[in-house]
Amino acid sequence: MAETTDIIDDPLPPDIRNQLTDMLQPSETIQFSTTSDIRLDGTFGESWLLATDLQFLSFGLNAGAVSDIVQLPMQEITGIEVKDLVGSGQLKARTANEGATLARFSKGLNPKFNDVAKKLETLVKEAQPDLEDEKVLRGRLGRTAAGKRCDACGTVIHHRSGVCPNCLETRKLLTRLLSYAKPHWKLGVISLFLLLTATFIGLLPPLLMRELIDNVLEPASDPFFIKEDGYAQLYMLVGMFFMINLSSSVLSAIRSYILSKLGQHVTYDLRNQVYQHLHRHSLSFYNERETGRIMASITQDVGRLQDFISDGLQEVIRDILTIVIICVILFSMNPKLAALTLLSTPLLVYTTLKFSERFHSTYRGLWRRWAGISALLADTIPGVRVVKAFTQEDREVEKFETRSKELLEGEVRVAGIRSVFSPIMAFITSISTLVIWFVGGGSVIEQTLTLGNFVAFTQYMYRYYGPVQSLCRLNHRFQRASTSAERVFEVLDTQPDVIDQPNVIKLPRIEGKVEFQDVTFSYEPGKPVLQDLSFTIEAGEMIGLAGHSGAGKSTLINLICRFYDIESGKILIDGHDLQDVSLKSLRDQIGVVLQDPFLFNAPMVENIAYGKPDASLAEIVAAAKTANAHDFILRLPDGYDTPVGERGVRLSGGERQRISIARAILRDPRILILDEATSSMDTETEAQIQEALHRLIQGRTTFAIAHRLSTLKHANRLLIIENGELAEIGSHDELIAQDGIYARLCHMQTELSQIRAL
Structure with missing residues (x-):
């Protein structure tokens, strides 16, 4: 991304600029940037509008993280206009279709955005290509400018993505995620039965406590109370308490194991499906994405989904079921107190929803930072020889520290939101608790409510607020899961460019x-x-x-x-x-020998037989002999069973090349492709490889590239x-x-x- 040449009004902070790296072409120049006080969705908050030499880009900021991004190629814009609304205004771009809103702003910013409109109008006119230059501009914009837009909402889809981010609704994402549990429905049914049983049993102790207080402890102060009867009831109630706790613990343990097993099965299926889908993609998919980011989708994201399915989903089902049953019990015991207990619930839900938006946008930013670290490691570790050869260790460490610091800042931002969220929820529930103690305590004093009933009610009240707070605390895990699901399904929903017709x-x-x-x-x-x-x-x-x-x-x-x-x-x-x-x-009938052959971290025999896994040992040895590789293989410690190391690092360049030739020979292709197969070899090694290639090309159509x-x-x-x-x-x-x-x-x-x- 080039440096800004003409930024007016509001300089773009470096931390925001870093988040936009994936949205801009390397040579793209920011010509203009400004802020507004209303987001595109109409809510009050910080938003930004950028104009580059190729596109307009609008986005909001939630806890410092970029969200709700709208991209519009410059060449699609025919004009700019300011639209006055009641109490606010809009900056709109006219296109050949319906146009798009670039910014919203309050009335106080009207003069500013009138000037902004004039500036953007000038940029649009300057950017309109002549007919002969249109192809060049479309080439610079790449796939985005080529009209890759969402069929549903018309949003421009970024060239590194295959799906529209605006259409990936969180609810649909998680519903789709849960659909992966359908093949394992038996485990789900068993766990649900155990859940219902354990939840029902776990709600009995407050009723026993009421019985203990009203029929055993309070009557004990009466001089006519028969102690033998009291002890009999006490023994019975304590025994029931023990059996309830034991049964609940055993059922909960079994249920947790089954749900964990279910989660593991679902993520196993999902991880395999993602990996299988990755192999269906053409080379263009990998050319546009960093290896580390792809790896993060398979490992980190799928792992987070497993955590949500096994632990998070278990808590959601249990808490919702508990809340429903307790509500029924509370209203049956005392409708007035029950209504007061539920009075704070709308405020709890509202607070959770407000924080959810911040959580989701922040976790999106965290994912980008995690993926950035994975990409850096995937790039640096295989290239460690180059790093050491050019003595750039300190530079790479500095780059990693920079990425780690960005991740640290994101994690701290999440921790800050959570540190505010949890105390707010606790304070709301504490106020409700005080109200119940005041009103319920007064009823006990007035003797309109027995002490046993009041104690049982307060226990159920705590059990009600417990699941409510648990669901609210679950919000951050829910947002992490939805963000990971978004990334995983983005990979799955990106259609391969090259497929069988x-x-x-x-x-x-x-x-x-x-x-x-x-x-x-x-x-x-x-x-x-x-x-x-x-x-x-x-x-x-x-x-x-x-x-x-x-x-x-x-x-x-x-x-x-x-x-x-x-x-x-x-x-x-x-x-x-x-x-x-x-x-x-x-491709079964095409063999390829590359300039820099890729060998897998596996024994020699598996690398040679990679194109023909069912080949016999005799066939493998024959191919190695034809490729002039047999002799050096036998000199290795374990012969054909010797591991070659990652990317064949334990072999010389000539040895790797001969293994690659043996792999092609064993495949017996009808068309052979040699891409710089003998470059950078010494004379003796090249002679051996040329001899092997001469045998290989006999009777085959061969395409050879050589410098x-x-x-x-x-x-x-x-x-x-x-x-x-x-x-x-x-x-x-x-x-x-x-x-x-x-x-x-x-x-x-x-x-x-x-x-x-x-």
Whole structure:
């Protein structure tokens, strides 16, 4: 995010600026910012309006956390107007559709927002693109400007999200979360039965206490009281107290175990569904998101949901049931006192609802901070060698401390809200308690209410306020769960970009003929990477891909694998359109050897057999021998059972590459893709890898990208990509004779080799 160039009226505080990082493009410049005293929902509170060179952005502040964000691309705005209302005003943006409200303000800010409207009108006029520049601007805005809006409410959806935040209602989120318990309904029914039984038994002691006071303790002061009868009733009542407490404890323990088991089953299903859905996404999903944030959704968020389902849900059901039963008992004992007891309930509910808004927005901010720390760790720990090589340990520690401080501030903010919330709730209930003691005590003095009845009533009253306060204290857990559910369901509701079309067929075993017919593709609208690309590759040919960095070579092989869908044209394999065949049947027949091969933290044998898990040991060994990997594997301590370490860290670059080649050989692909497979290798290692690759490419259609063009001399043909277009095609000798782009690249590399030799 670039520095602000022209901020008038109200400077944007750094802590708010940091929260907006995900909402702005890296090159986006804030041109204007101002505050208002009314939020977009009409409630009084601090709100902000920003204008950048690409969009307008409005949001409210709740306990310092950004919430209720509205984004509107600049190019969609046709004008700005101020609308006067009774006691307030609105700043509105006109669009081709219905328009949008950018800010609300009180009457006292009318002059200010009249000036704001003039400023924004000027910015809109300056930002309106010419027809020839519109594609460029849409490219800068990316997917948001391309019209990715919510079908229900029209809100612009951020390019890193797949769903509308305004339509993710908390109640629906938690209702949907509870629907995951449906397959485990038997556990739910058993736990509910135990809950009803334990709750009913737990409400009997006050009635026994009334019996003890009115029929045993008070009559004992009478000189005609028969002690033997009193002791008999006392023994019976104490025995009943003991059995009630024992039964309640046993039932509660069993119920807690069952509900915990239910919660574990639900989160197990949810975590697996999230992970399965992540694997359905195309590469674009991961390109737009940080690894740490994705990991946080699977681990931290799902874990918080488990806590809510097992513990939080248990408390909610128990407390609601207890409140209902106690209300019935209180009104049956003394309607007047019962009405006074319930008098404070609306105030308790109102206070809880008011604090809920603050809790939810604050927990959203906390999630962003937690995810930011996870993203930093996921980025830094795998790159620890680079950190140490450049002696940047102190810098990384400082970055982590900054993120941790932001998290600390957020946690302190939550603690501050809770420290105010809990005493307020306790004070309200204490006032109600004093009223009951005053009125009820007077009734006992007037002898219109027995002491036993009054004691029993006060015990039920405390038991009523206990669940009420518990539900109120549960609010922060409820908000944490709803925030986590929002993040989890956001992942689940984001639809994959590349999916199997209806009625796709299974691609039969192919020969390997590949055709591109007028293929155009871009990662961002308005910025094509490949344009009208057409060529035909016969089965069994080895094709070299060459061109300047960023020309589109890697994109081309990504499209063959259908990691992305093309915008126009067709890609055919053996005459089958890639859109008409299943992804699995296509990728099952493609093998990839990358410049930096990725190995999993597993034994050698599992890494080689990754593409063919059911391969026999003999097949694995044969593939390793073909890849010139067998000998060095046998020299390892445990041979094929030796763990390679995270990302293959225990192996050299050449060894990792040979394992990658063995993995491709075992898969026996019909189309082979070599992406810089021999780069950065010493001469001896490269010779071994070239020998292995020579065996691998026999009888397969091969696409090879290499920065050293000398390694492509033996290719049947070379495709030279320039600015996303096919500039040249032919054999090495033919292209050298043409003296075009390829010849110049070869000449440059020859001169560079001579300089290095000197």
